[in-house]
Amino acid sequence: MSGLRGAASIAGAGTYGLGEAPGQSELEITAGAVKAALDDAGLKAADVDGVFCASMTYNMGSLTLCEYLGIAPKFSDSSMIGGSSNLAHLLTAMMAIATGQCDVALVAYGSNQRSVSGRLVSTSRPDPFESPYGPRQPITSYALAASRHMHEYGTTRAQLAEVATAARAWAAMNPDAFLREPLAIADVLNARPISDPFTVRDCCLVTDGGGAVILTSPERARDLPRPPVPVLGGAMAHWHRAITNMPDLTVTAASESGPRAYAMAGVSVEDIDLVQVYDAFTINTVVFLEDLGFCAKGEGGAFVENGAIAPGGKLVVNTNGGGLSCCHPGMYGIFPLIEAVRQLRGDCGERQQPNPEIALAHGNGGLFSSQVTLILGTDGTL
Amino acid sequence: MPADTAAPGPEQAYFDALADGRFMLQHCNACGENVFYPRALCPHCGADALVWREASGRGTVHATSVVRRRPEQGPPYNVALIDLEEGPRMMSRVETIAPEAVRIGMAVTAVIDRSGDDPVVVFHPAGGGA
Missing domain, CATH: 2.40.50 (OB fold (Dihydrolipoamide Acetyltransferase, E2P))
Structure with a gap:
C-alpha cells in the first residue's frame, strides 16, 4: 500500500444528456452533469476549489468550464491524454487534495458530438506517417490490433461479438443506455463492415452526454449526504501514441497500470467485485481483461464466451452497457468511473449487484495508448 | 537563420528524399538501433547521432x-x-x-x-x- 490510498473519496456523481441532446452546447451538457454531481454531493459550485476538465473542443478546458460556472479555483488541470483523461484527473485531484492544493475537486466532461457532427471528432494534427494511408481513425488502429490478437491467439470474430452482446444485455437494464434492444452474435457479425475485422457493432456509439464527479477528503465526504466512495488505488501508464508504435499490439500499458493500482489499494484481482472498462471496441474488453489479470494473455476471447461477462456470467463487467451500448460522447472515461461509484452505493436498480465492496474502473485513451486504472471501495474498505 | 537549424529537420529531410525516389531510415551511431519515423533524437538511447541509410525495402x-x-x-x-x-x-x-x-x-x-x-x-x- 502507498501513501495515496484513500487520500480522497468521491462524494457525488452525475450524468446529463446521455444519448441525444440536440440543441445543447457542449458547455450546457457539461454544466448539467456538474449540477447533477453537486446536487448528489449536497454541495454548491461555490464549494468547489479544484476543477479538472479535458475537452475535445476547448484546449483549455478547465479555464472554459470555470469561467462558465463562475468558479475561481485554487487549482485546475486540463490535461488531455485521450479518453482516459478524466480518470487521470482523478489521480491528480487526489494528489491536490492530499497536499492541500484544493479541498473539493470537480472532474467534469461533456460533448454534443452526436448532435453536432454525428461522428467521433478528432482534434489532433494528422499524423504525416499514417494519414496518407487513410486509416479510419480511431477504428482502423484498434482493428489492426484485433487482427494481431486473432493471428497470435486464435481469437475469433464471434468471441469479439460476445463482448458487444454482453454489453447490450446489461444496457437493457439501464434506462439511461442509448441502445437497449436485444443484440445477437449474428447481428454483430452481419452488421455493416467498417474496418476488418470490425463491423459497426464492434465499435462504440457516438452519442452526446456529460459526466461529473466530486472528490474531497474522506473526512469531509463522511459529512455529506451520500455514502463516500474512497479511491483506494490508482495508476497510469502509456507506452506509445500511434498504433504503429505500440510495442506489442496485443499488450497494453494496462498490464502496468493495473498491478500498480492493485498494489496501492492493497488488493488482488480476486478481491474485485465488478469491473468497468473502457470498451471503445470489442477487442478492448478482451485485452483489458487479460492485461488487468482476470485471465491469461491470449485467453480473453475464450474467457468472454458463453455469456461470461453478460448478466449472470462469471465476471461482472460494464454494467451500464459500456461505450458499446450505453453512451460514448467522444471520450468515455468518466462513465465507467461513475458506474463503479453508483454500483458501490447501490444506486443501480435492476442491474445493481449485491453489496459490492471493491470496484475497478479502467480508462483507455488514444489508440490503445494511455491507460489509467482506479480501484474504488466502500467506506468500510478504507 | 541560426547555424544549427540551417538544414531541414529529419521529417522534412525524409519527405525530400522520398520525393527524390529514395526511402530512407535513420540509424543511430550511438546505440546501433534503426529508427522510423524520423526523429531529432534516438528514442532508444536519446543520442542526436542519427544518420540516414537507404531502406532495403x-x-x-x-x-x-x-x-x-x-x-x-x-x-x-x-x-x-x-x-x-x-x-x-x-x-x-x-x-x-x-x-x-x-x-x-x-x-x-x-x-x-x-x-x-x-x-x-x-x-x-x-x-x-x-
Whole structure:
C-alpha cells in the first residue's frame, strides 16, 4: 500500500444528456452533469476549489468550464491524454487534495458530438506517417490490433461479438443506455463492415452526454449526504501514441497500470467485485481483461464466451452497457468511473449487484495508448 | 537563420528524399538501433547521432485491416503495419492484390507510389506475386 490510498473519496456523481441532446452546447451538457454531481454531493459550485476538465473542443478546458460556472479555483488541470483523461484527473485531484492544493475537486466532461457532427471528432494534427494511408481513425488502429490478437491467439470474430452482446444485455437494464434492444452474435457479425475485422457493432456509439464527479477528503465526504466512495488505488501508464508504435499490439500499458493500482489499494484481482472498462471496441474488453489479470494473455476471447461477462456470467463487467451500448460522447472515461461509484452505493436498480465492496474502473485513451486504472471501495474498505 | 537549424529537420529531410525516389531510415551511431519515423533524437538511447541509410525495402506484414466504405465512397482498401527488415514498423498498404488477401506474415517489398499529390511508400507482395 502507498501513501495515496484513500487520500480522497468521491462524494457525488452525475450524468446529463446521455444519448441525444440536440440543441445543447457542449458547455450546457457539461454544466448539467456538474449540477447533477453537486446536487448528489449536497454541495454548491461555490464549494468547489479544484476543477479538472479535458475537452475535445476547448484546449483549455478547465479555464472554459470555470469561467462558465463562475468558479475561481485554487487549482485546475486540463490535461488531455485521450479518453482516459478524466480518470487521470482523478489521480491528480487526489494528489491536490492530499497536499492541500484544493479541498473539493470537480472532474467534469461533456460533448454534443452526436448532435453536432454525428461522428467521433478528432482534434489532433494528422499524423504525416499514417494519414496518407487513410486509416479510419480511431477504428482502423484498434482493428489492426484485433487482427494481431486473432493471428497470435486464435481469437475469433464471434468471441469479439460476445463482448458487444454482453454489453447490450446489461444496457437493457439501464434506462439511461442509448441502445437497449436485444443484440445477437449474428447481428454483430452481419452488421455493416467498417474496418476488418470490425463491423459497426464492434465499435462504440457516438452519442452526446456529460459526466461529473466530486472528490474531497474522506473526512469531509463522511459529512455529506451520500455514502463516500474512497479511491483506494490508482495508476497510469502509456507506452506509445500511434498504433504503429505500440510495442506489442496485443499488450497494453494496462498490464502496468493495473498491478500498480492493485498494489496501492492493497488488493488482488480476486478481491474485485465488478469491473468497468473502457470498451471503445470489442477487442478492448478482451485485452483489458487479460492485461488487468482476470485471465491469461491470449485467453480473453475464450474467457468472454458463453455469456461470461453478460448478466449472470462469471465476471461482472460494464454494467451500464459500456461505450458499446450505453453512451460514448467522444471520450468515455468518466462513465465507467461513475458506474463503479453508483454500483458501490447501490444506486443501480435492476442491474445493481449485491453489496459490492471493491470496484475497478479502467480508462483507455488514444489508440490503445494511455491507460489509467482506479480501484474504488466502500467506506468500510478504507 | 541560426547555424544549427540551417538544414531541414529529419521529417522534412525524409519527405525530400522520398520525393527524390529514395526511402530512407535513420540509424543511430550511438546505440546501433534503426529508427522510423524520423526523429531529432534516438528514442532508444536519446543520442542526436542519427544518420540516414537507404531502406532495403524488404518487410513483413505485421497486422492488416480492410477499410470498408459505402459503395458511393469507393472500393475497400488495405491498411497494414509492416515490419521492416531493419527493425522499425511502419503503417502502409499492400497493393496489387485484393485488400482482404493481405495476410499477416506475408513478405512484401517497398515501392514508392507517386500517383497521389505526395509520394508515399507502399508495398507489393515480395517476388511480384499477384
